[in-house]
Amino acid sequence: MERYYQPEIETMPRDQLRALQDERLVKQVRHVWDNVPYYRAKMEEKGVTPDDIKGVADLHKLPFVTKADLRDAYPYGLMGKPKSECVRIHSTSGTTGKRVMAFYTQHDVDLWEDCCARALTAAGATKEDVCQVAYGYGLFTGGAGLHGGSHKVGCLTIPISSGNTERQIGFMQDLSSTILCCTPSYAAYLGETMKEMGLGPDDIPLKAGIFGAEAWSEEMRQDIQKTLGIKAYDIYGLTELSGPGVSFECSAQQGMHINEDHFIAEIIDPDTGEVLPDGSKGELVFTSLTKEAFPLLRYRTRDICQLNYEPCSCGRTHVRMAKPMGRSDDMLIIRGVNVFPSQIETVLLNNGYAANYQIIVDRVNHTDTLEVRVEMTPEMFTDNLGEIDKRQKQLVDGLRSMLGLSAKVKLVAPKSIVRSEGKAVRIIDNRKI
Numbered sequence: 001m002e003r004y005y006q007p008e009i010e011t012m013p014r015d016q017l018r019a020l021q022d023e024r025l026v027k028q029v030r031h032v033w034d035n036v037p038y039y040r041a042k043m044e045e046k047g048v049t050p051d052d053i054k055g056v057a058d059l060h061k062l063p064f065v066t067k068a069d070l071r072d073a074y075p076y077g078l079m080g081k082p083k084s085e086c087v088r089i090h091s092t093s094g095t096t097g098k099r100v101m102a103f104y105t106q107h108d109v110d111l112w113e114d115c116c117a118r119a120l121t122a123a124g125a126t127k128e129d130v131c132q133v134a135y136g137y138g139l140f141t142g143g144a145g146l147h148g149g150s151h152k153v154g155c156l157t158i159p160i161s162s163g164n165t166e167r168q169i170g171f172m173q174d175l176s177s178t179i180l181c182c183t184p185s186y187a188a189y190l191g192e193t194m195k196e197m198g199l200g201p202d203d204i205p206l207k208a209g210i211f212g213a214e215a216w217s218e219e220m221r222q223d224i225q226k227t228l229g230i231k232a233y234d235i236y237g238l239t240e241l242s243g244p245g246v247s248f249e250c251s252a253q254q255g256m257h258i259n260e261d262h263f264i265a266e267i268i269d270p271d272t273g274e275v276l277p278d279g280s281k282g283e284l285v286f287t288s289l290t291k292e293a294f295p296l297l298r299y300r301t302r303d304i305c306q307l308n309y310e311p312c313s314c315g316r317t318h319v320r321m322a323k324p325m326g327r328s329d330d331m332l333i334i335r336g337v338n339v340f341p342s343q344i345e346t347v348l349l350n351n352g353y354a355a356n357y358q359i360i361v362d363r364v365n366h367t368d369t370l371e372v373r374v375e376m377t378p379e380m381f382t383d384n385l386g387e388i389d390k391r392q393k394q395l396v397d398g399l400r401s402m403l404g405l406s407a408k409v410k411l412v413a414p415k416s417i418v419r420s421e422g423k424a425v426r427i428i429d430n431r432k433i
């Protein structure tokens with residue numbers, strides 16, 4: 001039977017949910033106008049005042065907020081509360097020079113942890129469970145968010161953080177962990193390490209995993225479910241909006257329910273900014289409804305996906321988002337063709353490879369080149385050049401039909417591509433553009 005953490009909200013009839021959103025949006029816009037001069041100036045520039053916003057139907061009148069705004073206003077310029085009322089910051093790693101910093105009041109932390117508790121409950125967690133939180137702790141939101149959610153559910157929480165893979169497996173065995181929270185690439189690595197240690201799914205009591213923070217394909221889910229002997233649930237979120245738990249999968253595993261009492265989602269055309277009709281694929285835009293310290297109106301995530309308003313078999317009424325195909329800034333444009341790493345991953349996994357690959361892009365004589373390096377699995381490892389050549393050709397064909405592009409494929413030895421404990425780094429773009 002499906003369990004809910006906050007049933008009255010998670011299964012609220014949509015007309016009531018809409019009324020709740022209308023009421024909260026009016027308040028959130030007023031809060032931003034009164035307390036965030038940066039955003040007020042943007043509204044004034046667009047000729048909008050809080051009086052123009054009576055509910056969700058007026059959302060389109062508001063200006064967008066982008067990553068560039070976050071950079072402009074860094075670090076304190078978008079805060080809706082004085083520092084003295086904030087209790088926490090989190091931040092992205094900023095390795096690409098785009099550090100994002102978000103602030104939280106105690107109330108913000110509380111609501112965020114509720115969202116994570118909903119995700120854990122949807123994956124079957126109860127107070128009887130032992131929950132191993134192997135997302136990174138610290139500035140990254142993964143560890144803190146799932147940790148807080150796990151406490152709220154009442155699980156025995158193991159704040160192990162990421163890394164030290166053999167110790168992770170030891171803890172799972174010694175403490176009988178039943179729920180694992182980490183990135184999907186780290187879950188795959190844990191599975192691989194277990195195999196090397198001679199352990200199979202029956203040697204660990206895990207029953208569910210809550211994996212997110214990066215794009216992962218359906219094929220990768222099947223692989224992880226098999227290796228770890230669990231049901232693998234997707235969870236989505238971003239630092240700007242709190243962290244994990246903006247949306248999460250239920251037992252149906254058919255898209256992630258967005259916590260619509262806290263966030264309104266829109267899909268827009270990334271080029272024109274126009275709101276697209278229900279069911280269209282485009283850029284996901286979020287408006288926070290309840291945030292105090294770091295409210296965001298119409299924030300452009302750059303994540304490309306689709307929304308599904310069909311009722312879900314789990315009984316939750318909140319809209320579902322498809323797995324994001326990747327960020328529009330992860331999207332590679334190769335010889336004019338849009339390529340998402342997740343499409344490449346699908347081809348590799350469909351051909352029996354694991355998700356250990358790297359995509360190398362370069363420009364030679366003014367032409368883009370795409371090379372995919374993929375590890376052979378230990379079972380397929382061979383030094384028979386004819387066999388390697390055959391396998392490479394098979395992948396070249398698969399990639400051509402998926403992407404409409406020719407790519408070079410290089411099979412490499414097992415374990416030669418570096419493993420990730422957090423988000424995997426799969427793209428090396430050497431083009432100087």
Ligand code: DLL
Binds near residue numbers: 214215235323324327
């Ligand atoms: O990754 C928050 C998080 C932590 C989510 C743990 C889930 C679990 P950021 O580091 O700010 O926050 O990165 C946010 O990661 O815009 C997406 O591009 C991507 N992302 C997050 N979850 C998923 C997912 C955390 N389930 C960015 N599928 C987002 C695909 C995801 N992409």
